[in-house]
Every structure is written in structure tokens, then in C-alpha cells.
Amino acid sequence: xxxxxxxxxxxxxxxxxxxxxxxxxxxxxxxxxxxxxxxxxxxxxxxxxxxxxxxxxxxxxxxxxxxxxxxxxxxxxxxxxxxxxxxxxxxxxxxxxxxxxxxxxxxxxxxxxxxxxxxxxxxxxxxxxxxxxxxxxxxxxxxxxxxxxxxxxxxxxxxxxxxxxxxxxxx
Numbered sequence: 001x002x003x004x005x006x007x008x009x010x011x012x013x014x015x016x017x018x019x020x021x022x023x024x025x026x027x028x029x030x031x032x033x034x035x036x037x038x039x040x041x042x043x044x045x046x047x048x049x050x051x052x053x054x055x056x057x058x059x060x061x062x063x064x065x066x067x068x069x070x071x072x073x074x075x076x077x078x079x080x081x082x083x084x085x086x087x088x089x090x091x092x093x094x095x096x097x098x099x100x101x102x103x104x105x106x107x108x109x110x111x112x113x114x115x116x117x118x119x120x121x122x123x124x125x126x127x128x129x130x131x132x133x134x135x136x137x138x139x140x141x142x143x144x145x146x147x148x149x150x151x152x153x154x155x156x157x158x159x160x161x162x163x164x165x166x167x168x169x170x171x
Contacts, residue, residue, distance in 0.1 A: 075122075
């Protein structure tokens with residue numbers, strides 16, 4: 001169940017958000033390199049999902065509304081962190097991918113993207129929101145953060161909403 005949901009989230013939320021970077025690789029190096037780039041990127045995310053499954057699956061039955069509030073608050077705090085900001089800045093500037101071999105660039109880009117949203121994805125796991133609808137919501141959030149002109153500022157708004165949801169869950 002978890003891994004299937006994770007694969008859906010990778011396919012619906014993560015791969016589309018990195019298509020501009022893959023397109024850049026394809027234009028600069030050819031379609032075969034774009035395929036290698038996307039394959040490397042997806043492999044990193046599948047590995048993150050496997051680790052997440054091993055970590056979260058024993059805990060999933062213990063997360064109740066109090067745990068959901070903690071998960072929401074931690075995710076809100078991370079959205080405001082310097083780590084998130086640095087990862088988002090690198091994710092929004094994929095030109096550096098071309099300065100490295102394709103597979104290395106794919107792995108580094110995937111790690112930066114993970115740094116942007118792994119807490120959001122972990123939150124979805126913790127709240128049991130591994131559905132296509134929530135994957136599409138996550139995809140929209142990530143697309144705004146990575147591609148919209150105001151995307152660098154969007155984590156603050158998202159953090160406010162997550163913090164409010166955490167407070168509501170504890171009331």
C-alpha cells in the first residue's frame with residue numbers, strides 16, 4: 001500500500017515538477033540523456049520511498065490526531081528552515097545540472113528536490129493521505145514552489161497553513 005502510494009506520488013507530483021530540468025538536459029545533451037536524467041531522478045525517489053516505508057510503517061498505527069498535530073507543526077517549521085530555502089533555491093536553478101555528468105546531476109537534483117518536499121511527503125504518509133487527490137494537491141504545491149515567479153515565497157504561506165492546521169488538530 002505505502003510503496004504503491006509513493007510511486008503514485010513520485011509519478012504525479014515529483015516527475016512533472018522536474019520536467020523543465022529534464023527538458024533542459026534533453027535540449028543540451030539529447031533525448032537519451034533526458035531519459036537517463038529522469039530515470040536517475042525517479043530511482044532516488046523510489047529509494048527514499050523504500051526508506052520511508054521502513055521507518056514509517058511500524059509507526060503508522062500509532063499516529064492519531066495528536067501525532068498529526070506534531071507532524072503538521074514539524075512540517076510547518078521545516079518550511080521556514082534555511083535547509084528548505086537552500087534546497088528550493090537549487091531546485092529552482094537547474095542550470096548547474098549541465099555542469100556535471102547526467103546521472104550525477106540527476107541524483108543531486110533529486111536530493112535537492114527531496115530537501116524541498118520530503119517533510120510534505122512524510123506528512124502525507126503520517127496523515128494517511130496517500131491518494132491520487134492528495135498527490136495532485138502536493139503536485140500543485142510543488143509546481144508553485146519550483147516554477148511560479150512567487151514560488152520562493154510560498155513556503156511561508158504554506159507554513160502558516162500547516163501551523164494553523166496543527167493548532168486546530170490539538171483543539
